[in-house]
Amino acid sequence: MMRLSCLSLSYQNQFRTGKMDLPKFIVQARAMGLDGVDLHMQHLTSFDKIYLKRLRRMCLDNGMSVPSFPVSTEFGMYPERINAEIEKCRVGMETGLFLGAPLARVFVGSAPKGGNAEDAFKRGVDALRRCAEIGADMGMVVALQNHSGLTSTGDDMLRFYKEVNHPNFSLVMDTGHFTGRDGPRGPKQEGHTYEHYYKSVQQVAAIAPFVRVKLYQLDEQGQEKFIDYKRIFDILRGVHYNGYCSLVYEGTEDEVAAIPRGARFLRRMMTGG
Numbered sequence: 001m002m003r004l005s006c007l008s009l010s011y012q013n014q015f016r017t018g019k020m021d022l023p024k025f026i027v028q029a030r031a032m033g034l035d036g037v038d039l040h041m042q043h044l045t046s047f048d049k050i051y052l053k054r055l056r057r058m059c060l061d062n063g064m065s066v067p068s069f070p071v072s073t074e075f076g077m078y079p080e081r082i083n084a085e086i087e088k089c090r091v092g093m094e095t096g097l098f099l100g101a102p103l104a105r106v107f108v109g110s111a112p113k114g115g116n117a118e119d120a121f122k123r124g125v126d127a128l129r130r131c132a133e134i135g136a137d138m139g140m141v142v143a144l145q146n147h148s149g150l151t152s153t154g155d156d157m158l159r160f161y162k163e164v165n166h167p168n169f170s171l172v173m174d175t176g177h178f179t180g181r182d183g184p185r186g187p188k189q190e191g192h193t194y195e196h197y198y199k200s201v202q203q204v205a206a207i208a209p210f211v212r213v214k215l216y217q218l219d220e221q222g223q224e225k226f227i228d229y230k231r232i233f234d235i236l237r238g239v240h241y242n243g244y245c246s247l248v249y250e251g252t253e254d255e256v257a258a259i260p261r262g263a264r265f266l267r268r269m270m271t272g273g
Contacts, residue, residue, distance in 0.1 A: 001242065002233075002236065002241060002242065002244075002245055003036060003065075003067075003244050003245070004035050004036070004244070004245055004246075004263065004266055004267055004270060005029075005034055005038050005065070005067050005244050005245070005246045005247065006029055006034055006036075006037060006038065006246065006248075006259065007040060007070075007212070007247065007248045008022060008025045008037065008038065008039050008043045009040045009043070009248070010247060010248055010249035010250075010259055011028075011249075011255050011259070012255075013255055014255055014256070015043055021045070022039055022044070022045075022055055023054070023058055025039075025043075026058045026059060026064055027058075027062060029062070030062040030063060032259070032260050033263070033267075034064070034247075035065060036065040036244055036246075037059065037065075037066060038066070038067065038068055038069075038070070038246050039055065039066060040070055041070055041072070041095070047095060049098070052098050052099060055099060056098070056099055056100060065244075066096070066099045066100045066101045067102070067103065067210060067243070067244040068096075068102075068103045068104070068105050068143075068210050068246065069092060069095065069096025069097075069099065069101040069105070070092075070104075070105045070145075071088060071089045071093065071096075071105065071106050071107075072107060073089050073106045073108070073109070074107065074108075074109035074110075075107075075108050075109055075120075075123055075127040075128070076108055076109040076110050076111050076112075076120035076121070076123060076124050076150050077109050077110055077111070077120070078112070079123060082123060082126075082127055085127065086127055086134070089104065089131045089134070090131075090134050092104060093131075093135055093142075094138065096140065097138055097139070097140050101140070102140065102141060103141045103143050103170075103172075104131075104140055104142050104143065105145045105172050105210070106128070106131060106143070106145065107145055107147050107151075108127075108128065108150050109124070110150060111149070111150065117150065120150060121150060121159075121163075124160065125160065125163045125164055128144060128160065128164045128169060129165075129166050129169070132164065132166040132168040133166065135168050136167070136168035141170055141209070142168060142169055143169070143170040143171055143172045143208075143209065143210060144157065144160055144161075144169070144170075144171055144172065145172035145174050146171075146172070146173065146178060146200075147177045148186065148187040149187075152177070152178065152179050152187035152189065153178060153179055153189075153196070154178065154199060154201070154202070154203030154204050155200075155203070157171050157200075157203065157204050158203055158207075170207060170208070170209055171204050171207045172208055172209075172210045172211070172212065173201065173204040173205055173208040173210075173212070174211075174214065174248075175211070175213050175227055176214030176216075176227075176248070176250070177214075178196075178201065179200070180192040180193050180196035180197030180198075180200070181226055182194075182226050183216050183217070183225065183226030183227075184226075184250070185214070185250055198231060198235070201232060201235055202235050205235050205236055208241075208243075209243050210243055210246070211236065211241065211245045211246065212245075212246045213232070213245050213246065213247055213248065214248050214250060215248065215250070215251060215258070215259075216251050217251055218253065218258055218261060218262055220261075221265060222261035222262045222263075222264055222265030222266075223265055224265075229266070230269060232269075233270060245266065245270060247259065247266055
């Protein structure tokens with residue numbers, strides 16, 4: 001059974017203006033009938049255990065799981081920062097594990113401007129393997145999320161998966177960051193069409209234990225303009241996906257109005273409605 005969560009960064013304007021914090025976000029997720037919450041690291045006001053225990057208890061009291069924890073790593077761009085980025089990953093994994101997340105979402109980033117993409121790829125592979133080893137000791141899976149740069153296509157993602165080659169390493173599928181689709185955000189590549197986009201989705205869906213579903217522009221029923229989510233969820237059902245789908249809103253409409261509408265739409269798609 002697929003389950004629905006929401007990333008706290010979806011309410012970034014509410015957080016920025018002080019109208020929302022993580023406790024309020026957890027309560028809002030319950031009000032929308034969600035199954036889980038993805039708590040973004042930048043929204044934590046502290047790494048103090050007392051604060052983290054409060055969040056963990058709030059999730060329990062509101063019936064919310066924490067299916068993933070993001071760590072915004074960049075392994076390709078800055079060779080001199082690799083060790084610091086791996087340490088950031090370690091701290092993030094410890095925090096996420098304490099909150100109950102079984103999986104850390106990490107990013108490999110991009111090659112330096114004018115730099116060698118193959119060298120950046122090799123740095124990324126080595127760093128991801130080291131993170132996977134750290135996660136294995138903790139009991140937390142490390143999963144690479146496609147987010148443009150070195151991970152713009154399904155082929156890119158499968159190459160990392162093959163080369164890292166670690167039992168504690170997996171892939172996260174982000175519906176917003178493969179080449180070929182129209183609309184805002186995400187990578188663009190000459191000649192790539194929606195067929196390239198859906199091929200990438202198909203390639204990664206067969207592996208991913210976690211999926212991020214991006215929403216950019218919604219109609220009155222909550223349907224997304226730039227992504228055919230009926231096709232996406234048909235692909236997920238075709239590979240017997242049985243995990244969380246995390247709503248990530250990156251549109252310009254008022255978040256308080258758009259996100260509940262988008263959540264209802266995604267729930268319908270998940271149940272085949």
